[in-house]
Amino acid sequence: MGTTPTPPPPNLTKHAKKIEDHLAASINNDNALGAACRYVMGWEDANGKTTDQGGKRIRPALCLYVSELFGGSTANALPGAISLELIHNFSLVHDEIQDRDPERHHRKTIWRLVGEAQAINVGDYLYVLAQKVLIESTIPAEQRILALASLANATGDMIKGQWADLSFENREDITVDEYLEMIEFKTGALIGAAVECGALLAGIPKSEADLGRAWGRRIGLAFQAHDDILGIWGDPNTTGKSNVNDLVRKKKSLPVLEAMKQSDTSAKIKSLYASDKEPSGEEILETVNLMEKRNIREICEEHAERFIKEAEEILEVLPLGVEERARLRQIANYLIKRNA
């Protein structure tokens, strides 16, 4: 594990400036609510001073690149791309309130700045802006409707996933299958929609865009499985997350659920999670070592590889040339293997 994040491939960054400019134009609100949105997007600090701390904008970049691979224009795909990123940030803002996350990428979360009540409004407003950017765009009405439908379905699934995730907190008997369904909804749905919207806005028939969505959802699953592995074995300096290890936060992530299937790792984690106090570094290390001994990391990597294989099978039937498929594979590889 290195300490420098893997840089995204050029095809995911070439429209970075255009994405930021159009995101900024979508938040044309001078008041305090607009300032809160700009803070969330990483353009302003808590005092309204300009900063440059936006996220990687993976979803809009993926949407634009998929559209390009299908022969579409960037201009036509942009409203879908911008909408995706606004929806992603709406979900982050509400998740942060729900999880009481103190930080995102070393910055205070918005609810700590404006309070939980107003932060609910910030998330709601970002979601409204996500609607407006597509509705008010000049792309053909039928395409707008298709993209809006794709995003509404994905957002509905995402919220169902978030509902399931929170409901798991009070349960001791979550199965790996339930967990994988939850992350397909919570994480996979919007990545699937990024691919689907890219295809739809390139004018690809709905049935083929559906395959694109299915591919994206498998990639999203693999991405989250890998993220869960990083949550136990990742380098905190690289991932930029404020919490050192998912075991400290008592998260029921994929490695933990797999560990619950074996008697000694299960006993170890149960005693760790039953305690009221934060586990020591030594206890965490002991648990991680035992998990490694029981091949938990490999088991989780097998899940990720299975999702990649399923994605590969879908890729084969997508109406793309050999070259375009190779490029999508390269993007998927970055998303899954990225260490940040």
Add this chain to the structure above:
Amino acid sequence: MGTTPTPPPPNLTKHAKKIEDHLAASINNDNALGAACRYVMGWEDANGKTTDQGGKRIRPALCLYVSELFGGSTANALPGAISLELIHNFSLVHDEIQDRDPERHHRKTIWRLVGEAQAINVGDYLYVLAQKVLIESTIPAEQRILALASLANATGDMIKGQWADLSFENREDITVDEYLEMIEFKTGALIGAAVECGALLAGIPKSEADLGRAWGRRIGLAFQAHDDILGIWGDPNTTGKSNVNDLVRKKKSLPVLEAMKQSDTSAKIKSLYASDKEPSGEEILETVNLMEKRNIREICEEHAERFIKEAEEILEVLPLGVEERARLRQIANYLIKRNA
């Protein structure tokens, strides 16, 4: 003040069953998230048992009736009507979390049943369903886009209004003008959209639907001004609200802001609101009596009458016959004068 709420005029109730049926069909989710939505809509109690405690569905009824007055079909206007009611409930769910409201119409608010974190998801999900019901409808794509635009604009304004409302809690210097702008956004916007969508879905040109929206926003303002008057002078048995008087909740409503302009009423309210303990019934009565002596009720009624006069001026230029205008006036009259 009577103890029986004024019944809505028949034109606002004739499609009640159709509205409930289509609302129910829009929430086709068997899991716990769906159950939470059905609780919010008033169809189920906390144990999932069937109840019949839905709201008055004023916004969808208004949308359908406006569409009818403009010569449109109920079938074509229904998706807009259903979307309006889902958006209204999304906003209620988030407001109740933000305001820590314990009850709505004598029922526990949803956040008290599922917790604040999950209640955020319930609101979000209702808003997604509001999108889907319009996006997936079979009405012409251009009309769907127009209705979606109307609702997205109104929802954006509603959230701006809610942001302003919450920000007023920490301020002592709110002007009546600021307050009226806030309620135009928070309450007027969605009533305006009900009228606008009804007109648009009847196939009326955008410019004329805009006038309909302007009319609805003035009616919404009058409605809220009247609601604020009821908050001080209304009969709690009739309005069904859990708190006896807005003065007990230390709300900065229109009568309070008008009272702040006069030295003796201002001093009285300041001392009432500065105290940590709940004011006694006697203190409330004294304050209300002093407000009456200073004509605060009349001043607030003058605001409401001004909004009605402005609405009337807009009504005159709407492309409707004398009969249709009279019917809209009757609806407006019910909304403003209703004591529930």
